Amino acid sequence: MESKIATTVRLKHAPVAVMLADDKPADAVQFTPGKWGCVMFMFANAVKGRTAVFDKETYGCWGGGVGLGFGNAYLQFPGGVDCFAHFLSSGNKQWEKGREVGKAVAGAAGKEFADNFLNGEGYMQGPDLVHQWLEEIPMTENRAPYVVFKPLAGVDTAVELPQTVVFLANADQLSALVILANYGREGMENVIIPWAAGCQTIGILPGREAASEKPRAVVGLTDISARKYVRKLLGAEYLTFAMPWQLFVEMENNVDGSFLQRHTWQSLLE
Known part of the structure; x- marks a missing residue:
């Protein structure tokens, strides 16, 4: 599926869907069992068009196992x-x-x-x-054996439904996303920046939000170890903005008529 938000804020990098799956996707990239790897390497692969998959033997590192919902x-x-x-x-x-x-x-x-x-x-x-x-930390045991990172453009929501949608945003884009997340809601804390590993801020933390009545977006990639690993792959200026599916749909529906179509935002795009 295509994202109206991504087009309107002119994301440079493709959005990524985080999903649980009962079956391993064909042609997905995956860490070698028992070998170290940073989950954010695989996120970078998904940003660039590949599908990545993880299971209990291939989550890369201990923080990644926690971040992806494979227990403690x-x-x-x-x-x-x-x-x-x-x-x-x-x-x-x-x-x-x-x-x-x-x-x-x-x-x-x-x-x-x-x-x-x-x-x-x-x-x-x-x-x-x-x-x-x-x-x-919301230690989680997934209900399915696989966690999948997939480019959002390749997701058919009639067949599979993301748990979370993740954008890579620069400072201007992040500002717009924070405003949009609050646009149709009461309160001013509909976005959070928890201290956690990069994978945890796109995995179990937005996953926890998805289970709440009023899910919030999670800003991440504030983990400087992860930033060091993906800097050359993605650039130095980006943070992640992870939206539980319910919030993503809400934000998509709020683009039309919002500040994103007004002159202040348009001037930042020029």
């Missing part, structure tokens, strides 16, 4: 959740178990991961805050 994949992190909490914050070299696991990691993982494991990524001040964050 952090349990599989080297040393378990406690080591992950130190990894994301202040590092594992400060406690005995962390140092022991770090020795094994040093021999099996890349130099950057080994350094981050011991010294921490510094994304949170300490492991206690990471544990609190993990309590807020």
Whole structure:
């Protein structure tokens, strides 16, 4: 299907549909089982016209497993959740178990991961805050075996229905999308920017919103690790804007007669 919003705000990159599926799509790209990969690499492939698929063996990394709804994949992190909490914050070299696991990691993982494991990524001040964050993450077990990223243009809604539609937007486009998400609604917080991994802000977080009575859009790709990985593929100026299907349809129906057809927005397009 084509998106009226995408055309009107002149997206450079094609919108992507996130779907659950019982069957693996033909000719879909997929990570090798057990091999590391960033889910946002596959998102970039979908932006460029490919279909990507994931299952419980091919979600790429622990955060990706969580982000795509394959349960609490952090349990599989080297040393378990406690080591992950130190990894994301202040590092594992400060406690005995962390140092022991770090020795094994040093021999099996890349130099950057080994350094981050011991010294921490510094994304949170300490492991206690990471544990609190993990309590807020909506750990999900999908009702279907596959998660699919597919160009929206290739989706036939008579046959398959997206869970989420994801745009890549620059600053002007993001501003327009935030306004449009609020255009037909009461309140001023119909868009959220949660702190989470790039894949989580296009996966389980808009998925959680989809289950609510008043689903909100989720701004993402604020994860600087993911930004580092996809920078050369997509450009440095974009954030993701993920809309649960219900909200996407609502916004599509609100384009006509809105500010998008008025002179202020048109002047930004010139």
